[in-house]
Amino acid sequence: MPLQYKIKIPKSTIDRMPLYHRCLSIMEENGITETSSQVLGLRVGVDPSVIRKDLAWFGELGKRGVGYNVPYLRQAIAEALGLNKDWPIILVGAGKLGSALADHNQKYVKHFQLVGIFDRDPAKHGRQVGGLTVRPMEDLPGVVKEHNVKMAMIAVPAKEAQAVAHVLVKAGIKGILSFAPISLSVPEDVLVYNSDYHLDLQRMAYFIDNRFDGGVG
Amino acid sequence: MPLQYKIKIPKSTIDRMPLYHRCLSIMEENGITETSSQVLGLRVGVDPSVIRKDLAWFGELGKRGVGYNVPYLRQAIAEALGLNKDWPIILVGAGKLGSALADHNQKYVKHFQLVGIFDRDPAKHGRQVGGLTVRPMEDLPGVVKEHNVKMAMIAVPAKEAQAVAHVLVKAGIKGILSFAPISLSVPEDVLVYNSDYHLDLQRMAYFIDNRFDGGVG
DNA sequence: AGTTGTGAAGGCCTTCACAGCG
């Protein structure tokens, strides 16, 4: 639909775009209307020329000699990332982490709306978590179909995660954000992102022991 | 102390090493004693030649024509990453997310031992979270000094995170794992990693809308 | 025969420098 003809945008660019978007949202809330690649770069910790190259993939979004209009740029990025529609998501696992995620999601996360929470454990069924009722796994495919859900979060113990992933794939989920500390195996057309702070602790440990530089945006 | 003379190892290699370590730990628990770059690659979703190149930075850890000895390799990686010592860590923020982290950390995370939990809110002081007592922020510098803490986790609202980061830096912390959805500004010699699943949701959203390929290990 | 370790080739991304515009 956009003007661009499906040119392949670098993965690293896509990795940074949400950072820009978040920063611009904050600026917008604070009433800042104009910015530059330099200011933005300082705030997100990215080199200005990288930012300009990144944004260039999506068109000429700034004005030479002037800079970028904050609301316009934020909107353009939201468009590029597909954030202007609402994404229904589901969560599997209503334990401590799952509950914290659900609560947090309801409060702070826009455009990714939880439409279902599921757990294998019958004792948890019927509980209210993050404004939703925990339901049995059997209900999952129906909810996915009904809301046309494409993304799911997994917050179950490591040993159950792969089985849950299978259920999700079978239900038609195309993106999985896993909080379980294992590598999931899924078909090629399904995306898996892992959120595992333990791995980050280990990486930090290395860089602290071997101080060159480092850090992550 | 190791043989190597502080050669700069690619950041991407270090990013993957904890993945290998985790996979090898699981294999070791399951009594698997031998493996190969191919098998390991399948399990962690990384190309075998990448794995061999990565491991080569740390010496000749395998046997040609045979493969790798699982416990030996795991141990070598642990050594390389600095995981053979215990890393005392602290946590700031005893809300829902902080509590979930503390509980999880106590149960599952080895070698990163929580030695202090802090919160600004007096109402939370004295509470038991993850086997520790929540303490006021004033106690933080003392605990850092006493245990020689180098790493900290931040699980406070976005608006408080930068202030907390300042306190941590002042106390001598060298690595911060932040769960707050902002970019922290810290001195050059302090590492910041962000764990923000919201950004991952946005990245996934893009790749689902524009399916080329993608995914993250 | 089979798998590692590694130099060379290739590709992707960042850095640089400046042309292009406001």
Added chain:
DNA sequence: CGCTGTGAAGGCCTTCACAACT
């Protein structure tokens, strides 16, 4: 004059192909 947008240069990492070794 200032900042963006962008081609060219450079660097880092991955991919490839194979020699080295068990």
